[in-house]
Amino acid sequence: xxxxxxxxxxxxxxxxxxxxxxxxxxxxxxxxxxxxxxxxxxxxxxxxxxxxxxxxxxxxxxxxxxxxxxxxxxxxxxxxxxxxxxxxxxxxxxxxxxxxxxxxxxxxxxxxxxxxxxxxxxxxxxxxxxxxxxxxxxxxxxxxxxxxxxxxxxxxxxxxxxxxxxxxxxxxxxxxxxxxxxxxxxx
Amino acid sequence: xxxxxxxxxxxxxxxxxxxxxxxxxxxxxxxxxxxxxxxxxxxxxxxxxxxxxxxxxxxxxxxxxxxxxxxxxxxxxxxxxxxxxxxxxxxxxxxxxxxxxxxxxxxxxxxxxxxxxxxxxxxxxxxxxxxxxxxxxxxxxxxxxxxxxxxxxxxxxxxxxxxxxxxxxxxxxxxxxxxxxxxxxxxxxxxxxxxxxxxxxxxxxxxxxxxxxxxxxxxxxxxxxxxxxxxxxxxxxxxxxxxxxxxxxxxxxxxxxxxxxxxxxxxxxxxxxxxxxxxxxxxxxxxxxxxxxxxxxxxxxxxxxxxxxxxxxxxxxxxxxxxxxxxxxxxxxxxxxxxxxxxxxxxxxxxxxxxxxxxxxxxxxxxxxxxxxxxxxxxxxxxxxxxxxxxxxxxxxxxxxxxxxxxxxxxxxxxxxxxxxxxxxxxx
Amino acid sequence: xxxxxxxxxxxxxxxxxxxxxxxxxxxxxxxxxxxxxxxxxxxxxxxxxxxxxxxxxxxxxxxxxxxxxxxxxxxxxxxxxxxxxxxxxxxxxxxxxxxxxxxxxxxxxxxxxxxxxxxxxxxxxxxxxxxxxxxxxxxxxxxxxxxxxxxxxxxxxxxxxxxxxxxxxxxxxxxxxxxxxxxxxxxxxxxxxxxxxxxxxxxxxxxxxxxxxxxxxxxxxxxxxxxxxxxxxxxxxxxxxxxxxxxxxxxxxxxxxxxxxxxxxxxxxxxxxxxxxxxxxxxxxxxxxxxxxxxxxxxxxxxxxx
Numbered sequence: 001x002x003x004x005x006x007x008x009x010x011x012x013x014x015x016x017x018x019x020x021x022x023x024x025x026x027x028x029x030x031x032x033x034x035x036x037x038x039x040x041x042x043x044x045x046x047x048x049x050x051x052x053x054x055x056x057x058x059x060x061x062x063x064x065x066x067x068x069x070x071x072x073x074x075x076x077x078x079x080x081x082x083x084x085x086x087x088x089x090x091x092x093x094x095x096x097x098x099x100x101x102x103x104x105x106x107x108x109x110x111x112x113x114x115x116x117x118x119x120x121x122x123x124x125x126x127x128x129x130x131x132x133x134x135x136x137x138x139x140x141x142x143x144x145x146x147x148x149x150x151x152x153x154x155x156x157x158x159x160x161x162x163x164x165x166x167x168x169x170x171x172x173x174x175x176x177x178x179x180x181x182x183x184x185x186x187x
Numbered sequence: 188x189x190x191x192x193x194x195x196x197x198x199x200x201x202x203x204x205x206x207x208x209x210x211x212x213x214x215x216x217x218x219x220x221x222x223x224x225x226x227x228x229x230x231x232x233x234x235x236x237x238x239x240x241x242x243x244x245x246x247x248x249x250x251x252x253x254x255x256x257x258x259x260x261x262x263x264x265x266x267x268x269x270x271x272x273x274x275x276x277x278x279x280x281x282x283x284x285x286x287x288x289x290x291x292x293x294x295x296x297x298x299x300x301x302x303x304x305x306x307x308x309x310x311x312x313x314x315x316x317x318x319x320x321x322x323x324x325x326x327x328x329x330x331x332x333x334x335x336x337x338x339x340x341x342x343x344x345x346x347x348x349x350x351x352x353x354x355x356x357x358x359x360x361x362x363x364x365x366x367x368x369x370x371x372x373x374x375x376x377x378x379x380x381x382x383x384x385x386x387x388x389x390x391x392x393x394x395x396x397x398x399x400x401x402x403x404x405x406x407x408x409x410x411x412x413x414x415x416x417x418x419x420x421x422x423x424x425x426x427x428x429x430x431x432x433x434x435x436x437x438x439x440x441x442x443x444x445x446x447x448x449x450x451x452x453x454x455x456x457x458x459x460x461x462x463x464x465x466x467x468x469x470x471x472x473x474x475x476x477x478x479x480x481x482x483x484x485x486x487x488x489x490x491x492x493x494x495x496x497x498x499x500x501x502x503x504x505x506x507x508x509x510x511x512x513x514x515x516x517x518x519x520x521x522x523x524x525x526x527x528x529x530x531x532x533x534x535x536x537x538x539x540x541x542x543x544x545x546x547x548x549x550x551x552x553x554x555x556x557x558x559x560x561x562x563x564x565x566x567x568x569x570x571x572x573x574x575x576x577x578x579x580x581x582x583x584x585x586x587x588x589x590x591x592x593x594x595x596x597x598x599x600x601x602x603x604x605x606x607x608x609x610x611x612x613x614x615x
Numbered sequence: 616x617x618x619x620x621x622x623x624x625x626x627x628x629x630x631x632x633x634x635x636x637x638x639x640x641x642x643x644x645x646x647x648x649x650x651x652x653x654x655x656x657x658x659x660x661x662x663x664x665x666x667x668x669x670x671x672x673x674x675x676x677x678x679x680x681x682x683x684x685x686x687x688x689x690x691x692x693x694x695x696x697x698x699x700x701x702x703x704x705x706x707x708x709x710x711x712x713x714x715x716x717x718x719x720x721x722x723x724x725x726x727x728x729x730x731x732x733x734x735x736x737x738x739x740x741x742x743x744x745x746x747x748x749x750x751x752x753x754x755x756x757x758x759x760x761x762x763x764x765x766x767x768x769x770x771x772x773x774x775x776x777x778x779x780x781x782x783x784x785x786x787x788x789x790x791x792x793x794x795x796x797x798x799x800x801x802x803x804x805x806x807x808x809x810x811x812x813x814x815x816x817x818x819x820x821x822x823x824x825x826x827x828x829x830x831x832x833x834x835x836x837x838x839x840x841x842x843x844x845x846x847x848x849x850x851x852x853x854x855x856x857x858x859x860x861x862x863x864x865x866x867x868x869x870x871x872x873x874x875x876x877x878x879x880x881x882x883x884x885x886x887x888x889x890x891x892x893x894x895x896x897x898x899x900x901x902x903x904x905x906x907x908x909x910x911x912x913x914x915x916x917x918x919x920x921x
Contacts, residue, residue, distance in 0.1 A: 067643065070655040075919045081617045084915075086643040122653040388810040389627065391727040391749030391787055428832075462728035506706055508726035510747065 002176035006133070006149060006159075015148040016045075019130060020052035022146050023099055032125070034062040034096045038114050039085055042102040045132060046164045049101060064089030066100075071113035093122035099146075103161040105131040108142035133172060135159050139177035189213050190609060191226045195235030195570070196260075199242060200537050200547040201557045205539055210240070212566045215609030220562055226327065229476035233604075233613070237574060240432040241542045242558035243275030243567040243607055246519060247549040247550065248342075248367075248422060248446060248494035251277070251310070255284025255536040260499040260587045262296065263303035265519075267588035268497070270307055270612050271518040273569045273602025277308060278553065281315040282343040282477050288326040290334035297335050305610040311553065313338040316355045316366060325354055332362045340367035342422055345403060347373060353410050356499065363554060365418040365444070370429065371470065375399035380510050382456040382471040390459065390509060395471050397426035404429045408436045411443060420552060421445035423496045425470040427480030434489040446492035449518060449525035450592070452481045458592065463507050464505045464512035465592040482535045489546040493541075495522050499588030517586050521593050527573055527600025538573055570604040570613075577601055595604055617920045622734045622741040623913050625750035626791040634792060638760050640912035641905070647684070648908060658687035658918045661718040665691040666733075667744070668724040673879060674744055674754075677903070678721050681910035687708040687918070690717070705729060709736045719918055722746070729754055740917045748782045748837065755788030757909040759796060761902050762833060765874055770797040775827050777861060778837030778886055779848075785878045789835060790816050803827050804859060807848045824859060828868040835876045836887045838859050852885055862888040873899055 007015060027033055030053060033108040037046025043065040050063045067085040068076075087135065100114055111129060118124060130146040135153040153159060162168075192210040199205070209224035210217055226232070246269060252260040260268075262279075267278050279296060281287035287296065293312045300310035314336035319326045320343070328339060339359055346352045346368060355366050376399040381387050383394025404421055411419045424430055424445045436443045450468065453562045455475050466472060484490040498515025505512055517541075526545070530536045536544070546569075549555055558567045579596050581589035604613035618633050621859055626634070632709065647655055663682045667675050675691065678814060682689045692708070712720060713736075722730050722743040730743035730750075745751040763769055774793055780786045780802045793800050794817045802809060803821040821827040839855055849855055866873065875887070875897045883889040892899060 070643075070647075070915075071659050077656055081916070081920055082639050084643045088646075116656070120654065121650050161845050278765075383811050385812040385815045388812050389787075389816060391784060393748075393749055394811065462731045508705060508724065508732050509728040510726040 004174050006151060006172040006174060012170050013171070015132065016048050016052055019146050019148055020049050020056060023049065023130065024053055024056055026128075026145070027097055029057045030057050030061050032095070032097050033099065034064065034091065034093065035099045035101060035126070036064045036066050036089060036093070037101040038110060039065055039067045041163055041166060043163055044163050045103055046101040049099075049130065061100070062091045064091065064093075064115055066117055068113040068117055069108060071117045073109060073113065087117070087121075089121060093118065093124050095125050097126045097128065097129050098124040099130050101130045103132045104159050105129075105134045105142070105144050106137055108138045108140040111142045112140050132161060133159055188215065188609070189226070189230040190611065191224065191232045192235050192240060193224070195238050195240040197240045197560065198542050199560045200539060200543045201242065201559065202561070204560075212606070215566055215606070217560065217562055217564050217566050220560070229467060232465060233570075234477055235570065237572070239538065239571040239573055241569050241571060242546045242560060243605065244273050244523075244545045245276040245278070245549050245555075246272075246274050246495050246497065246540075247278040247492060247553065249277040249279050249497040249519065250282065250499065250515070251279040251296070252499060253283065253299070254292065259501055259504075262299045264585060264587040265497070265499075266300060266308040266310070267433065268303040268481050268517070268519040268584065270304055271602065271614060272472075272521070273523050273571055273605060274519065275308060275482040275567050275569060275605050275607040276311065277285070277502050277519075278311045278313050278337060280313055280340060280342045282320060286315050286319050286321070287312050287336070288318050288331075288395045290327070290330045292332055293336055300542045305612070306608045307605060307612055309339040309607065309608045310553070311335065313340050313342070313367060315339070316341050316346055319352060320344055321348055322351055323558055325351070328358050328362065328364070332364055336364070337555065338365050338367045339421070339424065340369065342367065342369040342489045345369050345371045345373060349406060349410065352407060353414065356410055356414045356419065357398025360414060360417035363418070363556060365420045365552060367420045367422050368403065369422050370400045370407065371395075371425070372399045372402045375402065375465035380467060380471075381459045382473045384456060386456045386459060392459070395469070397428060397473065397477070398428045400424070401432065402426040404432045408432055408441065408443060411436070411441050412439075415441065418442045418444070418552075423448050423451065423470055423494070424490065425451050425473050425477060425567075427477045430480050430484040431491055434484065434487075437489065444491045445489070446494040447481050447485065447490045448496045449493065449522050449529070450516060452478055452485065453525050453529050454592065459509075462509050463592060464507065464509055465516050465590050467509060467512050468496070468516055469514040482530070482533075485530060485544065486535050491544065491552065493522065493526055493544045494549065494604065495519055497586075499586055500590050501588060505590050516590050516592060517584065517588055518591070519586060520584050521591060522580060523571060523602055524577065524579070525593070528598050531573065532599055545548045565608075566606045568606040569602060570606070571600065572603050575599070575601050618694055618916050621898070621917065622730075623752055623917060624730045624734060624741065624743045625754055626752050626788045626795070627750065629791070631795050634756070634759070634795060637756055637912050637916060640916060641908045644764060644911040644915070645905065645908040645910070648904070653684050654686055655684065655755055656686045657905065657915055658682070658685035662688045662690065662716070663719045663721065663914070663916055664712050664717045664739075665689065666712070666720055666722045667691065667693045668705070669745070671723055671745070673903075674723065677906045678744060678910055680905050681914055684907070685914055685918070699719055699896070705732065706736060709733055712739065713737050719914065742913060742917060745784055746785070750782050750788045750791075751784040752788050752792075753906070753910050753913055754785050755792040756913070757902055757906045758789055758835060758876060758878075759792055760905050760909055761876065761898050762874065764831065764901070764905070765898055769793065771799060772832050773799040773801065773830060774829045774833040774835060775801045775803055775821070776835045776837065777803045777824065777859065779839055780804055780813065780837070781808050781810045782840070783837050785835075786837060790818055794818075801831070804848050805855070819900070824861065824865050825868055828865060828873075829870045831869065831873055832871060833874045833876065834861060835878075838878065838880070838882060839886050856885050860886055860888065861891060863891060864889065866891065873897065875911075876902060879903070
């Protein structure tokens, strides 16, 4: 299996740095801003972005995490069920500019589920999408506002995001497989 | 009909014979018994090497359901089931509609049996001990004996009143006919659907405690001691303690006998966990200790008879929640198989002793003439294969009803034919 | 992660992992219940039939709420027990349900084993909402969930079930579930209302509250029913309350803080005194809230796998 590195941990750090700056720039500061990460890696990413924004602006930004399992469109007929984890958004999202964060943007179905979940929780003023990697192959009309790296991939490839908190190391890899990747959100 | 039975092992407790003998039977009479017999081509030769020839078996506890409940079983289908199971005679219980508490019903049942299945199965009615089985007034016992009744019982129900049981014992003692008690104190068993114990506690099903049976047996034996000329028989005994009572009473010399069903010496209350209503009967399946005690009692002779309590019910009646289902399972066609597998194979009884429990002893208790297997006598025989292993398939039962918990179970031993009243039925 | 069985018939024999899965899943659903829009879509397009052969407003409501919040379509069938002939109707009704292509059935019935019976007769997933005196698994699950919330862990917790254990499905399910989860379980009640050989289930037996109160962490108080008195199983409600009723005076004998539970509806001042039912040690209302979350968890886990 061929494995090629997109970023190493230094690259990771720099990308997060740049993305945080972009968010602040586009929104002209942190007024009304809140960040929500999609579990599991999106959650850790969201926290790092929030921390970076706080370093930049000197103001803290509210962070929450969202579990989209209940909103998946592929729940039925699976042999194994994805583990249900809880959603923790301890602030009111209504009226806020929410930056929704995920590690990889692929078919767009995860983002669709996240949007539905957020709508059931409140009524944000705006939702912007931030992703670390956009690998193409959209099946729904979803577009990211902030992208770490745009990498065209084939269906046979897999994008692997490794993070310190979850995997013990840091990096983003593209793996060459023989089978087309199953389009599922990995926990 | 001319038959040559060759190479069978004749087991005849009446004469004490247990040896390999051939027989020539013509028009239902035994013409010759001997070794190396032969006959001309006009005879049908039946090779019985490895098989058993015994006096006709009798099941002294069967519910034929006719008159009144013909959807469950009729005298015809019941007799067909009996013959298939190796029985040439059955005693039918009186809980029909109308109840057998009157000579006309007793005669009806006997006559009907003669007209079905080529009359190959004799049906001896057990009449109700009390009118309508209500437990309040004695039935016309003398008249019923005259019409062919061989015992008295209110089975399905116990004779609850001590006074009525006393009178039943006294009255029946004039005719030498036993009172057969379904031993159950219904105030203790009320509402129960299975044995009371660990399993019933786990399943949340109200239980029938063993004391319901034991208490009734102890009470009845006390009455029997007071009326020693009477004869008392405990139907379908199930509890270790009850068997102990009978043992001690026999040692004392009282005229008490008892019977056990194959399901009671085979299954325990643990099988109720499946909620299969074919595990529901009264008395219920008990614990391993009880099963052990029943087997021991068969071995030491405390239990005289094996009788099935064959109780047919339709699928619709049984396919309901456990607590609503009627009690009872069919048993005629699995009796021999279970007896050989659970008793003979496990060295509890020899085949000879098994035949005693299934033929000789019940006939003695009911004062039926012993079956003589001798030249010149009418042939009343059961042919058994004690070695064959077979799987129970309820759909192939001759009985109208298929309510048996043994579907799919592998049994050992099976009847291969019966002969009685000038007719033969061979299974293929 | 999924449950070992397609049905939820009882906690007898259910593994620790399965119980844990339901309790953990309920945590997420409890959060859903705090949102302004309490509805989530996982059972959208699924039809659930509630077959309640025994009247029970609160359990049925709890199930209906749980089902609707999961976006399922719900039909409820209730019958007054007496006019319906036993058994026939269950089998026939089950067949009709099949014919209507219902996905899941929640059943409450007065006969032990009714849910098992149904699971053999229909293709739908079957959830037992109480079968006679046998089991009421979702009640025991919500009881354990509530205890876990209040006390942290079930391991080693001494729970005493007080009352008519013989006729209680809540007692049985709790006994099976708590023992699996490592709790210590005892029962306390008049000898006529404690079933034969119950110690073999792994519980200790007490006949006096005074004997168990100094040792206990939790009391799960069962409802006492008048019909049992009429059957000669205990002499009077007055006597029951005096000797087995959980009151503030008796509670003074406790040596540690005791959590008080009751499956409801409460007979105030019979099995439990009114002031205790409303005290800060009582989790009776939390049980009700948690009931919906637990039922959502159970329905979700059964309804999203085949």
